[in-house]
Amino acid sequence: MNKTILGYVPEESPIYNTHPATRILFLLIVSLFPMFISAPEWNLLLVVLILILMRYSRIDFSILKLYVPVAVSMGSIILLSYTVFAGNHPEFHELARVLGIRIYYERILDAITVYFRILPMIFIMIYFLSTSRERDIIVAMRSLRIPYAVTYLVAMALRAVGMVIEDFSIVRQAEQARGFDPVGKSIFYKMRKFVMYIIPLFALALRRADEFANALIARGYSFTGLLSNPKRADYVLTHYQAHYWDYLISFVLIVMLVALVVMRYGLGMLSLEGSLTEQLLRAWLLN
Amino acid sequence: MSEAPYISVNDLVFRYPDGTLALDKINLKIYDGDLMALIGQNGSGKTTLSKCLNGLLKPTEGSIIVDGLDTRHTSITSMAKRVGYVFQNPDHQLFNSSVWSEVAYGPRNIQLPPEEIKERVQEALDVVRMPSRYYEEHPFFLPKGLRQRVAIASILALRPKAIIVDEPTTGQDIKQSREIMEFLVDLHEQQGHIIIIITHDMPIVARYARRVVAMGQGHILADGPTAEVFAQPEALAKTFVEPPQITQLAQRCADLGFSPRTLTVEEMMEQTRQILNK
Known part of the structure; x- marks a missing residue:
């Protein structure tokens, strides 16, 4: 077993066939994906894909339950800040008035959108920290020529x-x-x-x-x-080697990021308007 | 020593999530009246064993029976009432805003009535000789010796029969170490608690422990009265433990008539007097 930052992963896990720099690129690039996706259902799909990757990388799923309170408290804070502290917006659809506080449909939709943008980022971070050892991250940063x-x-x-x-x-x-x-x-x-x-x-x-x-x-x-950049004694003695698949994975990640940008801003896809979540919420709360 | 053990460890195996085998087929009986020291090199399994004794860690194989209850099927609350565990670093357990509320935390967890909580907190603070001017102080700002006492009081307030104290003398000067140990001996003698100390401090073990369990690589290498265990240097060497210097001196002078079971300077002096008087 390898002791990672968040737990233990078997040494035979396929994740260890990749160079640490590839893993940090995965973290940096995939964390950006939700920024270009407004439709919550697509962000939810991203969460599912990360869960599949976690299973493939042989991460013990029981660590996820530790983060349930984080996810719930974060959701509650976002919902409260977008509804209770939403302010007065006559242009929005008012759903209810509780103790003088106006609850708007648009603000609930915003809260859900923001929450489902943050959720994949949390899962990506859990995935990265669950599979990375301290030295992996240092090696990755050095490979990327970070000062x-x-x-x-x-x-x-x-x-x-x-x-x-x-x-x-x-x-x-x-x-x-x-x-x-x-x-x-x-x-x-x-x-x-x-x-x-x-x-x-x-x-x-x-x-x-x-x-x-x-x-x-x-x-x-x-x-x-x-x-x-002084030369100093180094405690990281493990040698890592990049394989052709590391370059391939990095290339695919960059292509996916570019494709997302094009889809979002060029083709107007993945937006909130007309998304499945918006249609369902509208049908449930407004009709 | 009564016949039925208070804690019975049966073929205990414990493996950590990374696969490390920490305890391998441990069998141990702890009786009412024991004042016991768990000794051994770092990584020998002392802390893992002691955390298994109060149910903080559940056995991978085998069982531990405490006061008739199997730790595998007993709630944490029930175990806390029977076996208390004082952690090495008091900072790991202090979080309340006053010494009083810190000590009251455990009794509140086991849902005692307010009057009894008050009585237990006062009793525990009296036992650890905590001056009343500190009752409303924030534990975080107390000196380490006092924080250690708050940590012990917070366990005493649960009135467990057995108390495990992890490295009680680490980082303490000789005066504080002796105060803590004499206080633990008092708990044992006056209040009837079973005391289990985990320590690397052999002079402290020699002076205060009545029974020693030496561990190495997840096994029990020696178990018996303190003098008897210290008289087995081969077993102790396996876990890189040396008896106190006074015991080693007596062992080397055995041919002059000194007992190899000598534990303290006072015993050595007494024997020297007797030998000189002959």
Whole structure:
């Protein structure tokens, strides 16, 4: 098993036949796809495709349930901000008035569109972090000729992510050891109780950031500018090789991105107007 | 020591999600009245075993019976009432805005009435000798020694029969280490708790533990009274543990009449006096 940033993936997973740079290109390019897709059903299809890729890459699906509270809370915040804080719009279709707050059809449609744009991005990030080790990301960034200082900063951030995930696991066990049992409780209960994980994590992160900074200074680190590229000792010793399929995948990704731009702005496809979601919502709420 | 064990570990196997075999066919009985130290090199399986004992980790194979309950089928809340676990770093478990509410968190989780919560919190804070001026302080801003006490009090408030304390003396000076250990011995002797400490500090083990379980590579290498286990240097060497220096000295001077089971300087002095008086 390979320990990745978000979990474990078998060493035999086909994802490890690709160069880390290909994987980071996948993250960067596919994350842009939802920006050119307004129709929620197409973004939902993108989520399904990523789930299929996750299965193909032999990612344990049980990690996804950890992100359900994130997805639900994010959806709730978007819906609330687009409906309760929507303001006054006489030009919109008013559906209801609750305690003086006007709920508009157009704002609900906007909330759904935004939510289904963000959702694939979250899944792409989960897919990427579930299959990538810290060193994969550093190698990928170097392959893409990203300046040393940026790579260094990202490497430190990734180390922090790994430590926070480990801390999270211990904090969760520490709460369980005091009788906190979320099994069978509602998602809202779990979301409400999430604060008790956040506070120790935040406290630990603050203390650790201080130690981290002191450790760097104690070893003579000084910031010399983003473009400097001093040769330093490297702890990444694994050698990676790019294959023909890495170039092929990168090429296909770029073609797909260009095709999306053309479809969206050249042909007017993938827009919200006339989309299946819009038709269904209109039929349900307005007729 | 009573006949029926409070905790019974039967052919326990534990494997982590990455496939690492952490515990391999462990059998262990922990009795009412035990004050036990779990020792062994890093990665020997001490912490994994102790987390299995209170149900935080479920066995891959085998079973653990605590007070008649199988950890595989018992809720976390029920286990927390029976086996408490104090984590090495108190910062992992402190999140409430005051010491009082931090200690009250566990009793609230097991849905005790407010009066009993109050009684238990006061009792736990008294036991850890927490000065009352800190009750309304934020735990985050207390010194580490006090944070450790809050962490222990928060477990005591659940009144578990057994308490596992992970590396209680790490990062503490000798005075604080002794205070913590004497406090744990008090809990054992006055309150009747089973105490299990996980530690690398052999002088502390020699001075305070009545029983030692030495682990290495997921197996139990030695289990018995402290002096007996420290008298098995071959078994301890397998897990890179050395007995305290005073014990090693006594073992090397065995031909002069010193007992190889000597654990403390006081014992060594007493034997020296006896040998000189002969």
